[in-house]
Amino acid sequence: MSPSARSRNPATQAPNHNPGIRELAQQYFDTRALLSPAHRIFSALPHTSALVAWGITAVLFIAGGLLLLKPLTAVLVAFYFWIAATAWLLFTVLRTTKHRLARTLVIVGFVALAAIVVGSAYTLNTLPAVGASLLFVGALARIMTLKKKTPAQKILRLSVAAMYVLVGASSMFWPDITLVVMGYIFALWLIITSFRVSSRILKGEVATGHQPAEATPSTPHNSKNIAPLIGAFAVGLSLIFVGMTVAGATMWLRSTFNQVDSFYSYDTTNLPEPGTLLRIGAYNGNVPENLLAKRMLYTTTGTSGQTTVASGIIAIPADMTEADKPHMLLWEHSTTGLAPACSPSAGSTALSAQNIPAFVDVYKENWGFVAPDLTSFEQTRATPFLIGETQAAYSLDAARAARTLTLADITSTEDTIDAPAQGSDLFSPETVVWGHSQGGHAALWTAKHASSYAPELTISGVAALAPIAEPFEFTQSLIDTKQSSVAMMLSYIVDSYSSAYDDVTEQDYVRFGASPIVNSLDSRCTDSSSLASAMSMILLGAEGTNLYSGIDESSTLGQRLTQNAAVGTFDVPVFYGWGTQDEVVTPQLHEKYGEQLCTANPTATINTYVDDTHLDVLRNPQALATSPHGAKTG
The missing domain is CATH 1.10.260 (434 Repressor (Amino-terminal Domain))
Incomplete structure (x- = not known):
């Protein structure tokens, strides 16, 4: 740094007083500008040959262009670049300033930086939060440095601060998008800096041996020229519009998500044995007129062998009596996600022809439905996705719990009933298991695991449509x-x-x-x-x-x-169907698994549906017909 630049650096001046927060905020801007990588490059140009300067330009441009194609790599480069630049900034301020408050803040900054470095040894999970925090700090600093600014400058600073707050708050909800955008911003910064360097080269600001004269800031004066104010208002409104658009899109998108209400909150201490019905409550989704549906909580066996709480839906014919004894269809849903909010019972379309094959035909035949969510509510990140025995436990315990429900409780108008009374089985002894995709895998495992886990249940057959049979x-x-x-x-x-x-x-x-x-x-x-x-x-x-x-x-x-592959022999009849245009589980995987299934289970029925995709077989009216086109027996 040249002597003239050093004399202008507020971090190197010996103050006559300890500054307040506002002064420190202004010094934050000034020092950051003087010690920024871009400023240091520009400051070095007068002492650099044109050839070296053009080399710097080429490196910056090429690096930015390559990183623009690889935003995740750009994030990693930007992270370590930011760590080095911030450490240099903090070290310079600590070495040159005598202000007690400033030195304290710098030490706090070093501690925070060290924590970020240590925390990033295996992951960069904190980086999106760091980015949002920097936006908040930038907004606060701009608000605190409005003094002695022109009206136009105040408008711009307040507008930038507002945009920073809105974008920073929104980014906390989308850490993945925030991370990728940070990568793009860094890559673009490299490219823009390369253009700024090349512009200075073309202006002859290289190899001069001295710093170019800096423009003297204009002194505000009384003028009736309102052009700067109009321009500031226009730019400010644009910035606020960007921030409000990002925040509005965030609020709208989050408003469309399923919400987990208090029904799913349950004390998990001293839980009863798996298969116990804990609670039933109103299902708030769409239900056909001749069906009566309730949500339920019950105990089951979790991924670590512990007793845990699971949820699901039970639906019976609306006009049934205790003497009717409908058959039970145990339905295993397609992939919906791992989080509790992804549970079908928390949504509105769990009981629909879009999500259950032959749905209308089945409930018109007076069947009852039991649909486990296959989601963990006891703790996050414990949902047994494609984990065979645990999915089977969730399913079999749902059937167990549903069979203890009384007709009086399921027809009750009460919103929630805890510890429902246990009654005689409402269903006929036979249970049929159906599933699609993830649920197809769960259905196959339910049929395989039933005799050892829940021998009191009678599984009459299993139907798997487009299953993820071999994970x-x-x-x-x-x-x-x-x-x-x-x-x-x-x-x-x-x-x-x-x-x-x-x-x-x-x-x-x-x-x-x-x-x-x-x-x-x-x-x-x-x-x-x-x-x-x-x-x-x-x-x-x-x-x-x-x-x-x-x-x-x-x-x-x-x-x-x-x-966790659903292979081997089955003790019950197996129906396996898939579409020839399945884009999720490829036809090659279906064909391979079908051959294995037939070899181990000669009586298995395998159906192929020409031109059907992964979801088409779920909604095909012939999906579970007894003699569809393409059917064969193992």
């Missing part, structure tokens, strides 16, 4: 697609297995720096909240396909996935 092969097919759209499904798998098995660690399979993105993906459902995930994947581009690594057959995760 390891399915995971490999997702990775092989090289499409960022599969990142959410992979996040569910990695999260669920790392929560269920002590020997599976998420950090071993998630690329360094990608944890905030993966954690955001696995916290969202497949409903409207997935729009944020889709935006994140679009912004990531090609890097969205490289969030995971090391998931192979020899890895611990790979072995655990293989253990």
